[in-house]
Amino acid sequence: MNTRRPRLTAxxxTAxxxTxxxxxxxxxxxxxxxxAAPAADPSSLVLALVPSQDQANLVDTAKPLTDMLxxxxxxxxxxxxxxxxxxxxxxxGAGQAQIGFLPSLQLWQxxxxxxxxxxxxxxxxxxxxxxxxxxxxxxxxxCETPVVERDGRSFCNGADALQGPAGLDxxxxxxxxxxxxLGPGSPAGYIYPMLALKExxxxxxxxxxxxxxxxxxxxxxxxxxxxxxxxxSFWDARTxxxxxxxxxxQKVVVFGLTNEIPNDGVAVSKDLxxxxxxxISTALADYSTxxxxxxxxxxxxxxTKLAPADPSSLDVVARAAQELGLQ
Numbered sequence: 001m002n003t004r005r006p007r008l009t010a011x012x013x014t015a016x017x018x019t020x021x022x023x024x025x026x027x028x029x030x031x032x033x034x035x036a037a038p039a040a041d042p043s044s045l046v047l048a049l050v051p052s053q054d055q056a057n058l059v060d061t062a063k064p065l066t067d068m069l070x071x072x073x074x075x076x077x078x079x080x081x082x083x084x085x086x087x088x089x090x091x092x093g094a095g096q097a098q099i100g101f102l103p104s105l106q107l108w109q110x111x112x113x114x115x116x117x118x119x120x121x122x123x124x125x126x127x128x129x130x131x132x133x134x135x136x137x138x139x140x141x142x143c144e145t146p147v148v149e150r151d152g153r154s155f156c157n158g159a160d161a162l163q164g165p166a167g168l169d170x171x172x173x174x175x176x177x178x179x180x181x182l183g184p185g186s187p188a189g190y191i192y193p194m195l196a197l198k199e200x201x202x203x204x205x206x207x208x209x210x211x212x213x214x215x216x217x218x219x220x221x222x223x224x225x226x227x228x229x230x231x232x233s234f235w236d237a238r239t240x241x242x243x244x245x246x247x248x249x250q251k252v253v254v255f256g257l258t259n260e261i262p263n264d265g266v267a268v269s270k271d272l273x274x275x276x277x278x279x280i281s282t283a284l285a286d287y288s289t290x291x292x293x294x295x296x297x298x299x300x301x302x303x304t305k306l307a308p309a310d311p312s313s314l315d316v317v318a319r320a321a322q323e324l325g326l327q
Contacts, residue, residue, distance in 0.1 A: 041276050044076040045069070048088040048097035049300070050106070051081055051215050064296040065287070069099075072283040073276070084214075085185030092116055098269040099280060101301065104262040105187050105321055108314040111267065118314065119281040121265035123305040128263050128313075131164030132188035133235045134171055134256035137223050142170050142230070142255040153238055153249035157256060162235065164257030165196075171256050172200050180211045180222035180231035184326050187317055188234035189216060192258035195320050204324075217241050223252050234261075262313045266306065281308075 047066055049058055062079045069077040080097065082088040089106045091097040093114040100110060110116035121128060136142045143156035144167075150160045157167030174197065182189025194204050202208070211228040213219045217240035219231040224245055235257065238248050245251075266284060268277045287293035288306040297303035 041273050042075075042098065044078065045073070045099060046091075046097040047077055047079045048091055048100040048102075049079055049081050050085050050088050050102060058300070062296075062300050064292065065300060068287050068293070068296075069280070069283055073279055084183055086183075089113070092267065092269055095269070095271060098272055100267045101264065102267055103185070103187055103264045104314050104317045105191065105326075106185060107265050107267050107309075108311075108318045111311060111314075112318075115270035116267040117270065117277055118265060118267050118309045118311045119277065120284060120306045121309040121313070122263045122301070122303045123307055124263065124302055125304055128307070129260040130188070130263060131162075131166075131235050131260055132192040132258035133159070133233055133237070133254045134167070134174075134193060134230060134258075135220065135223050135233065135238070135252050135254045136230050137226060137251060137253070138229055139253040139255065142173055143253065144170055147253055149249075151249075152242075153236060154253040155255075156253060159254045159257050162257075163260065164235075165259050167256030168196055168200065168258075171197055172202055174230055175202055175207050176209075177229040178209045178211050178227070180213045180219040180228035182213055182216070182219060182232065184324075187261045187320075188258070189213075189219060189232045191317070191320050191324060191326065192261055193232040195323055196256075196258050198324070220248065220252060221245075224248055262317060264301070265309050 047062070047069070049062055051058055058081050059079045066077045066079045077099075082091060085103055085106050088097065088100050088102055089109050092100050092110050100106070100116070102110060107118045111118050124130065139147050139154075139156060145156050145158065147154050147156045148160050157170055159166045184190050198204050211222055213222055213231075216233040216237040219233045220237050220241050222228040223231040224241070236254070238252055241248050266281070268280055272280075285306050285308070288297055288303065294304060297306070
């Protein structure tokens with residue numbers, strides 16, 4: 001595995017700053033030399049959020065979370081939404097965000113590149129992993145087994161088992177199709193589906209037409225609206241649009257699931273003192289066990305609990321990204 005840690009160039013730092021609104025926050029100092037005294041903790045903190053769905057009000061949705069942290073830590077905590085997954089990582093590297101709610105690959109990158117501590121990983125309904133899904137509006141083409149319905153949503157090829165891998169023999173039929181694809185930083189919306197296609201012998205560079213989308217619900221909607229024949233997302237992103245599209249579970253059929261992916265989690269900057277890092281981790285973990293905290297975390301990222309992280313569990317995502325040349 002390539003563990004080289006690229007330097008944060010001026011251009012890269014500028015890009016990170018351009019993609020995140022940082023009004024009213026103070027950055028942390030860079031890493032001090034061994035002989036210098038540790039820098040004081042900042043007087044305010046920034047929590048970087050990445051949009052797993054098109055949610056213009058994500059900062060407002062996360063306000064109970066940032067309010068709790070402000071109260072528990074005794075300093076203001078501001079939530080900001082990054083343009084994409086990678087921008088959040090670079091913002092942490094540039095000292096412009098000190099806490100990050102990040103997908104699994106970006107947790108690994110924040111640690112590997114910038115020394116951030118991966119302190120928590122999420123649980124969803126008792127699960128610490130999830131699968132990426134292949135979904136289509138043309139089940140006659142992709143379903144080798146009859147379509148079945150579970151909880152109002154349609155599946156085929158054994159994908160109703162809700163755990164990957166499943167149905168991967170059928171993904172070669174994607175060749176030549178329009179496919180809704182998230183950015184390369186997305187484990188479920190890019191990395192794992194692309195790796196499955198590559199391993200199945202599909203040309204992932206020119207074997208199908210990519211329809212870029214910015215978030216998981218946008219991928220679902222692209223398939224629902226007919227803008228793409230197939231889409232990638234996390235399981236089961238159809239629930240994100242069911243409120244507005246009641247028939248999405250019938251019109252969009254999941255026909256395949258990737259291998260299981262480690263859940264997302266929380267990273268904190270190496271520039272914070274160990275005591276402050278511990279306070280952040282404890283506050284978030286304790287909050288997730290309360291009714292109020294559980295409701296707030298579900299609203300932000302469908303999280304049911306935050307548990308101590310196992311950073312080594314993220315290596316599998318790094319290896320998958322390496323196979324696709326993304327590191």
